[in-house]
Amino acid sequence: MSTTSARLLALLSLLQVRRDWPGAALAERLQVSPRTVRRDVDRLRELGYPIAAIKGPDGGYRLGAGAELPPLLFDDGQAVALAVALQTASATGAAIAEDAARALATVRQVMPARLRHRIDALRVATVADPADRPGPQVDSRVLAALSAAVRAREVLRFDYAAPGVSDDDPAGPAPRKVEPHHLLAWAGRWYLVAWDLDRSAWRIFRADRLTPRTPTGPRFAPREVPGGDASAFVVARFRGADESGAWPCRGEVILDLPAAVVAGYTRDGGVEEAGPDRCRLVLGSWSWPSLAAAFGTFDAAVEVVGPAELTEAFAVLARRFAAASSIDAD
Structure with missing residues (x-):
């Protein structure tokens, strides 16, 4: 590999691990002049990487999100961690096992031989507690919609199938309107922690039972989950404790x-x-x-x-x- 090619890969790696890089800091890390950094940035742009220039006294660069996913650069540790995460994706409760397997195969194809051997020898299995019932799979599009609403702090409307209600029930799923605050997994299931606007109370909804409606509603100011910890709140509710987390x-x-x-x-x-x-x-x-x-x-x-x-x-x-x-x- 030529010096220029190696330097471009090193520059790309730096841009991927940090949001903003001052030009002088990049030049120091690569041990080149600021002018060489500017030329290398132009080369990466020609290859399709959306690198934006940051204005300011020192100037700088930022790797943005492009319309197409550019080639990614992983070090050995990141590659192995990615393989482990993809192999255990089915244990998350999200219906992404097939997509994870295809992603792992794609990543493996572009890895150097030494890493392919390590990943091929790596077999990860998840062991569930025998007392835990297998959780239902949740459509990844539902999880994405819930996550987006939580992140944007937008009121969410959805149809919710309560337990014991069949799909052919003439009443159909109950419509709900909530302020979504947290999306989390516990005991093999995905749950949405939200403030129910119609009932003026905190509620926990199973993600596999809800169907989001579009569009989402107006933005809201976030409330504090009882106790300040969403995970502790969910665990406390399912073990029968009150909102403070104390046993009744x-x-x-x-x-x-x-x-x-x-x-x-x-x-x-x-x-x-x-x-x-x-x-x-x-x-x-x-x-x-x-x-x-x-x-x-x-x-x-x-x-x-x-x-x-x-x-x-x-x-x-x-x-x-x-x-x-x-x-x-x-």
């Missing part, structure tokens, strides 16, 4: 187990020592019986500290378990 039921017990042992089996709970081989455990759940059952998973004596609802939940479970244990086996 929270209780405290004393277990006849060392704190070090109990701490290894709790994620959201608080554990502290309460004497020799005893500990105080605070947990939360979406109902009092489920909270009592969670405490009961520890193979140890349980002393309820409070509240009274937790004590009653243990009594309810005791009656249920006693009834179940009295059933004669066939």
Whole structure:
């Protein structure tokens, strides 16, 4: 490769990783004069790269988005990362597995032999939690429309098929009008976090159940999601917590187990020592019986500290378990 060709590739690589480059900074990085940088920029423009000149005291350059995608330049690490991302695309819940496979094949064809060997040897598989149900695939065009509305802060109208409503229901999907704030994936499904304008409340919509309408509505001033974190808000809603992220039921017990042992089996709970081989455990759940059952998973004596609802939940479970244990086996 000639010196000029190598320099052009280096210049293109620099322009791709940073939005704006002062001319003097490019000349310093390439170890050439500003005049040579100007000539190299002109050469890249002739090859179809939309490079804009930036006005100002120092001047500079910016690689813009063109009508056609120009050749891209990846270093070895970027190429491998791209291959991993494309191989795991089917786990995102978006219906893009076929497009990802074609994209990977296209990228592989233009890679040097050393990288092709690395990618061919790279086989990435996603492992799902056995407790998780496989999420439905979402049309990539729907995800693109939702993402665009979130980014533009524009009111979104869509038809929403509520659970249990068949496609041939005469009422059809329910029309909704919302301020879209976040689009995120959780447990294999895509969700839209939005402020429902008709109900004046925060709502979480499954992306696979909605059909966007066009055009979008007027722009809106963004609101703050309860708690300030959209991901935490979604997780809290699906585990039965309120908008603050706190469990609706929270209780405290004393277990006849060392704190070090109990701490290894709790994620959201608080554990502290309460004497020799005893500990105080605070947990939360979406109902009092489920909270009592969670405490009961520890193979140890349980002393309820409070509240009274937790004590009653243990009594309810005791009656249920006693009834179940009295059933004669066939």
